[in-house]
Amino acid sequence: MSAELADQVRRRRTFAIISHPDAGKTTLTEKLLLFSGAIQIAGSVKARKASRHATSDWMEIEKQRGISVASSVMQMEYRDCTINLLDTPGHQDFSEDTYRVLTAVDAALMVIDAANGVEPQTRRLLQVCRARNTPILTFVNKMDREVQEPLALMDEIERELGMTVVPFTWPVGMGKHFHGVMDLRKQQMRVFSPGEDRVAGDEEVLDGLDHPEYAQRFGMQFEQAQGEIELVREAAPEFVLEDFLAGKQTPMFFGSAVNNFGVQEVLDALVGLAPSPGPRQAIQRVVEPDEAKFSGVVFKIQANMDPAHRDRIAFLRVASGKFERGMNLKVVRSGKSLRPNSVVTFMSQKRELLDEAYAGDIIGIPNHGVLQLGDTLTEGEALQFTGLPFFAPELFRSVEVADPLKTKQLRAGLTQLGEEGAIQVFRPMAASLLLLGAVGQLQFEVVAHRLEHEYGVKARVMPARFNVARWVTCDEADGGEKELKRFIDANSHRMALDAVDAPTLLLEYAGELRAIEANWPKIKFHALREHA
Numbered sequence: 342m343s344a345e346l347a348d349q350v351r352r353r354r355t356f357a358i359i360s361h362p363d364a365g366k367t368t369l370t371e372k373l374l375l376f377s378g379a380i381q382i383a384g385s386v387k388a389r390k391a392s393r394h395a396t397s398d399w400m401e402i403e404k405q406r407g408i409s410v411a412s413s414v415m416q417m418e419y420r421d422c423t424i425n426l427l428d429t430p431g432h433q434d435f436s437e438d439t440y441r442v443l444t445a446v447d448a449a450l451m452v453i454d455a456a457n458g459v460e461p462q463t464r465r466l467l468q469v470c471r472a473r474n475t476p477i478l479t480f481v482n483k484m485d486r487e488v489q490e491p492l493a494l495m496d497e498i499e500r501e502l503g504m505t506v507v508p509f510t511w512p513v514g515m516g517k518h519f520h521g522v523m524d525l526r527k528q529q530m531r532v533f534s535p536g537e538d539r540v541a542g543d544e545e546v547l548d549g550l551d552h553p554e555y556a557q558r559f560g561m562q563f564e565q566a567q568g569e570i571e572l573v574r575e576a577a578p579e580f581v582l583e584d585f586l587a588g589k590q591t592p593m594f595f596g597s598a599v600n601n602f603g604v605q606e607v608l609d610a611l612v613g614l615a616p617s618p619g620p621r622q623a624i625q626r627v628v629e630p631d632e633a634k635f636s637g638v639v640f641k642i643q644a645n646m647d648p649a650h651r652d653r654i655a656f657l658r659v660a661s662g663k664f665e666r667g668m669n670l671k672v673v674r675s676g677k678s679l680r681p682n683s684v685v686t687f688m689s690q691k692r693e694l695l696d697e698a699y700a701g702d703i704i705g706i707p708n709h710g711v712l713q714l715g716d717t718l719t720e721g722e723a724l725q726f727t728g729l730p731f732f733a734p735e736l737f738r739s740v741e742v743a744d745p746l747k748t749k750q751l752r753a754g755l756t757q758l759g760e761e762g763a764i765q766v767f768r769p770m771a772a773s774l775l776l777l778g779a780v781g782q783l784q785f786e787v788v789a790h791r792l793e794h795e796y797g798v799k800a801r802v803m804p805a806r807f808n809v810a811r812w813v814t815c816d817e818a819d820g821g822e823k824e825l826k827r828f829i830d831a832n833s834h835r836m837a838l839d840a841v842d843a844p845t846l847l848l849e850y851a852g853e854l855r856a857i858e859a860n861w862p863k864i865k866f867h868a869l870r871e872h873a
């Protein structure tokens with residue numbers, strides 16, 4: 342059994358795909374699925390995007406703005422591996438959701454538009470990856486366009502990432518004169534030909550990085566590439582797997598996703614270089630992925646994916662053991678037990694009933710509120726995984742209903758949306774109005790829209806005077822609960838409770854915070870709350 346478990350773990354690769362909007366994330370995702378054989382026809386990921394728009398009301402916002410709001414999960418088989426690919430919303434206003442998705446993966450694939458280089462949203466996502474030392478693979482896309490010089494790009498990525506870039510391929514030309522890439526490891530040139538219909542293995546491959554034919558055929562672009570490769574050889578260090586796994590080096594690939602070019606190399610690198618699931622830290626102990634007993638953590642909740650069904654799916658990353666349909670699980674936070682029968686997996690974008698899952702896999706558990714963000718599920722052991730981040734909101738609104746008779750629906754709707762992580766909901770201690778906190782402005786619009794369409798509540802969202810929030814705690818050594826209570830009592834006019842009743846200080850100005858911190862040296866003020 343444990344040999345089988347170890348083998349299943351070894352075969353798993355779980356990664357997120359991150360980029361700034363429009364860099365080509367959707368296109369590359371689709372091509373990865375195509376090249377792994379998970380789908381037959383290109384265009385189905387886009388089609389799915391479109392049909393989701395058609396069936397899901399609140400996605401209207403997404404459609405209008407042309408951004409991807411919700412993140413999703415796909416599973417595919419490639420060579421002898423099972424790959425779990427987690428999509429991340431590109432728009433910065435949804436970065437909270439993205440941050441949590443990044444806690445569920447073992448590696449990230451970063452897509453960069455070669456014309457634009459490292460863009461703001463990519464930068465923010467990278468910071469999260471860096472903070473967690475997540476290994477990153479880099480795909481430089483759109484080489485079929487007039488783009489930045491590859492050496493300049495490499496430099497920029499290196500600076501922005503704060504990690505060493507090791508090119509695995511190098512482009513020959515760009516735009517109209519894009520001739521292909523040199524595979525610096527296999528010592529081959531892969532010749533570019535445009536077209537969306539090509540499949541794995543049908544591109545022209547020439548042996549060797551230098552060949553009399555090259556100069557003739559590829560002209561000055563070849564000569565330039567040759568010079569650059571020489572430079573890179575001298576300047577870039579050798580690829581060291583341990584450094585990549587520690588998030589210190591990133592292998593870089595060039596290609597054109599829309600033309601199916603360079604996709605195969607990325608898939609091979611994911612399987613060959615990216616790590617299989619490792620141990621995960623719980624408060625009580627470290628949990629190994631091939632332990633016999635099942636455990637997992639909820640990192641995302643999405644309600645009403647299908648408005649007709651009012652379903653609510655908790656996305657859980659398996660941390661250890663083997664999940665089997667119908668098994669008895671314990672929600673450690675509440676002590677409640679759960680026997681999910683209709684657990685779903687996400688094979689090649691279709692939701693399918695799942696029979697078994699292993700560490701690294703993502704499973705979806707339909708439920709009616711029993712599961713919350715950050716929940717740990719086990720076969721009985723009291724374990725609580727750490728590291729699911731909540732960020733102190735930077736924008737605040739107060740909210741009330743147009744029709745006072747709907748106050749109950751408003752509270753119910755906001756509680757659910759809060760549990761889903763779409764917004765943070767605060768209950769001020771000295772007032773009855775609810776406060777909403779967000780990292781991005783768009784979150785308020787989505788919440789107002791969803792309240793109306795999913796809960797039948799027309800809400801008035803109004804400016805609130807707060808601009809800063811900090812969760813407050815006090816260590817035992819500094820007086821613990823007693824000192825904390827003293828602080829809360831003295832500041833009750835600006836204290837609130839969040840969704841899990843954690844006390845939160847709300848302020849108008851950052852300057853006030855400095856004064857309060859100076860006056861209350863025993864109190865800790867947190868901009869980030871990890872679910873515990």
Ligand code: GDP
Nearest residue numbers: 362363364365366367368482483597598599600
């Ligand atoms: P996302 O927002 O990151 O998911 O980006 P999409 O995959 O939707 O791509 C954005 C646009 O760039 C689309 O119009 C794609 O067709 C286009 N695109 C994607 N890859 C390439 C490429 O390699 N070359 C060119 N010229 N366009 C591309």
